[in-house]
Amino acid sequence: MPSDIFGTVSETLSGKRIVVGVTGSIAAVRVVDLVRDLIRRKAEVHCVMSPAARQILHPYALEYASTNPVITEITGRVEHVEFCGVGGKADLLLVVPATANTVGKMACGIDDTPVTTFATTALGSRKPVMVAPAMHEAMYCHPAVIKNLETLRAMGVVVIDPRIEEGKAKIADSARVVLEAERLLGPGDLRGKKILITSGSNAEAVDPIRILTNRSSGKTGVALALEAHRRGAEVTLVHRFPQEIPVRQIFAESAQEMLDVVLAELERGCDALISAAAVADYTLDASEVKIKSGQDLILRLKPTRKIIQAVRAAFPDLKIVAFKAETNVTEEELRARAMEVMQASGLDLVVANDVGRGGMGTEENRVLIIDREGRSKEVKGKKDLIAQRIIDALRVVMSR
Numbered sequence: 001m002p003s004d005i006f007g008t009v010s011e012t013l014s015g016k017r018i019v020v021g022v023t024g025s026i027a028a029v030r031v032v033d034l035v036r037d038l039i040r041r042k043a044e045v046h047c048v049m050s051p052a053a054r055q056i057l058h059p060y061a062l063e064y065a066s067t068n069p070v071i072t073e074i075t076g077r078v079e080h081v082e083f084c085g086v087g088g089k090a091d092l093l094l095v096v097p098a099t100a101n102t103v104g105k106m107a108c109g110i111d112d113t114p115v116t117t118f119a120t121t122a123l124g125s126r127k128p129v130m131v132a133p134a135m136h137e138a139m140y141c142h143p144a145v146i147k148n149l150e151t152l153r154a155m156g157v158v159v160i161d162p163r164i165e166e167g168k169a170k171i172a173d174s175a176r177v178v179l180e181a182e183r184l185l186g187p188g189d190l191r192g193k194k195i196l197i198t199s200g201s202n203a204e205a206v207d208p209i210r211i212l213t214n215r216s217s218g219k220t221g222v223a224l225a226l227e228a229h230r231r232g233a234e235v236t237l238v239h240r241f242p243q244e245i246p247v248r249q250i251f252a253e254s255a256q257e258m259l260d261v262v263l264a265e266l267e268r269g270c271d272a273l274i275s276a277a278a279v280a281d282y283t284l285d286a287s288e289v290k291i292k293s294g295q296d297l298i299l300r301l302k303p304t305r306k307i308i309q310a311v312r313a314a315f316p317d318l319k320i321v322a323f324k325a326e327t328n329v330t331e332e333e334l335r336a337r338a339m340e341v342m343q344a345s346g347l348d349l350v351v352a353n354d355v356g357r358g359g360m361g362t363e364e365n366r367v368l369i370i371d372r373e374g375r376s377k378e379v380k381g382k383k384d385l386i387a388q389r390i391i392d393a394l395r396v397v398m399s400r
Contacts (some may be wrong), residue, residue, distance in 0.1 A: 010384070012230070013043035017049055017118060019083050020045060020284050020400030021115035022062065024052025027097035027134035027171040031057065034096065034174045035065040041178065046090070047071065047081065050102070050113040066338040068280070074117055084122035091185055093122040097134035097171045100145050106131070106157075107148035123155055128184055130158040134173050140169035147152040160370050167219045174233045176246060182230045189395050193271045198262060199239040199276035199309070202255045204298065205286035216278035223387035224274055231391060236265055238275065255280040255304040262307055263314060272394060273311060276351075280304055308345045319389065319397055327356035331368075338370050348397045351390060369393050 007014065018038055018216040020307020022028050035045050047062040059070035071079050083090040095102065095115060102115060122129050130151060139145060140162065149159055160180050162169035171177075174190040203211040218239050225247045227236040236249040238261050243250045250265070252258040258277065266273065282301040291297065308322050322345070324338045338352035353367040366380040369390060379389045 005036060007040070007042035009037075009040040011042045011187060013038060013041040015042075015171065016185050017044045017046070018090055018092045018094055018181065019090045019118060019313075020047045020062075020066075021049075021093060021095040021118055022053040022057065022114075023050045023095065023097060023102040023115055024056060024101045025099050025134040025171070026056060028053050028057045030052050030171060030174065031063050031096060032065045034177060035062065037174050037178050038181065039066070041182070043281065044068075048079070048114045048118050050115045052099075052101075052136050053115075061147075062282060067206065070361075071114055074114055080117045080121040082112070082119050084125060084126040084127050086267070088125065088127065089122075090122070090127060092128045092181060093118055093169065094130045094132070094177070094181060095119060096132040096177060098131040100133075100135045100139045100142070100161060103131065103145060104148045107151040123157070126156075128158075128175075129156070130160060130180060130184065132160040132177055133162050133169060134171035135169050136168050137164055137167050140164075140309060146367075152153075156210075173244075177190065177244065179226065179230060183232060186231055188232040190228055190391070193233045193272070193398065195228045195233045195235050195272050196262065196265050196270045197221055197228070197235065197237050197274045198252075198258060198279070199225070199237055200241055201241060201278050202258060202280035203253045203299075204255065204280050205284040206284065207258075207287040207291045209290050209291065212280065212282070212284070214278050214280070217362075219363070220383050220386065221274075221276040223383045224276055227387040227391045228274075236264060236270075238265070255283060255307070259305060259307050259310060262311060263287075266311065266315055266318065271319070271327035272398060274321040274390070274394070275308055275311075276323055277307075278323075278325065279307055308341075308347070312347075314344045316346070320345070321351065321394055324350050324352040325355045326352070327354060329354060329356075335368065335370065335374075335376060338368065339374060342370065342372065349390075349393055363366075371397070 022031050023291050038045050045066040046068045062070045075240045105116045106119045111120040160172045167340045192368050195375050200218025201214045201216040204215045228235045236248050238252050240253045250261050252261045283304050285303050324341050334352050338350040342350050350370045368376045379386050
């Protein structure tokens with residue numbers, strides 16, 4: 001293992017052995033970075049290549065990336081059985097990039113390359129298999145290719161859809177591929193659960209151009225959505241800055257729009273709400289035309305309706321996690337104010353932090369996760385770590 005990067009990002013793939021099958025797409029050149037990203041999450045990676053892949057990427061590159069010999073042919077060691085047979089030592093076969101040719105062979109049980117031989121063996125032994133297709137858009141849209149991908153899905157293969165750009169079905173970003181591997185191999189302790197998350201700031205219109213908002217970046221909310229997805233949940237993220245992440249997203253700009261969306265989503269059925277958004281405390285009656293600049297301006301503000309209170313009144317049994325931000329208070333005062341919010345709205349968890357010390361808009365933060373009994377846990381570090389600890393605490397609450 002390359003000790004300089006092993007587990008430097010997280011330990012989400014600790015103890016997992018992943019076989020990466022590389023086929024003959026130009027996207028093969030991106031697999032080196034993907035392998036390193038898997039190792040950064042403490043995975044052990046072995047690579048197998050088709051002859052076409054070797055015309056694009058030299059096996060030495062993948063041997064360097066993984067620090068393991070690359071399989072380029074099936075020998076007397078029967079490598080496909082060693083890794084992907086019944087009782088084989090691989091936890092996942094990840095075919096990336098997967099060409100139209102390889103997708104068709106996998107769907108039909110044809111194994112005439114080392115990669116397809118691994119695939120046939122893995123599917124026959126019911127090993128987890130993922131494919132990340134990459135090809136020209138015209139090939140991706142061919143009826144037979146579409147049918148073959150549907151066949152693989154019916155077999156239980158996880159298909160990571162490509163990005164359609166510039167006339168090509170481009171391979172999914174490495175971050176997406178890694179996330180789906182984490183979801184497939186992770187604990188799955190939120191599988192079957194529906195989690196609704198609000199995130200970021202609101203924007204209250206002053207006129208058609210200007211808004212009132214706050215400094216919340218929404219980074220914590222996105223980290224929470226990704227962590228819940230990673231652990232198997234069906235996630236809906238409500239915010240005003242949609243991003244390319246593999247969860248359902250709903251756009252909501254104002255506090256009232258966010259409240260309306262949240263109530264509508266909860267009516268559809270949810271197991272928990274994580275209210276991570278820094279919801280606007282005030283709104284106003286917006287001007288229908290642009291207000292001329294260069295003049296004194298008086299705005300009449302009015303308080304917004306509190307989302308947490310409205311949700312608790314409508315859904316008394318829902319599990320709710322709320323955030324409480326203060327500035328420049330003592331630890332005792334921060335905890336006390338968090339407990340006030342907890343008791344007033346019947347919350348299950350409150351995540352409290354002093355933004356006067358940082359955290360809003362930054363990559364790192366320090367928070368206290370407080371439960372109904374007043375027990376608190378301090379978490380300090382990157383926001384994805386904080387998201388992990390919050391989801392840990394929510395899982396405990398949901399199991400009661």
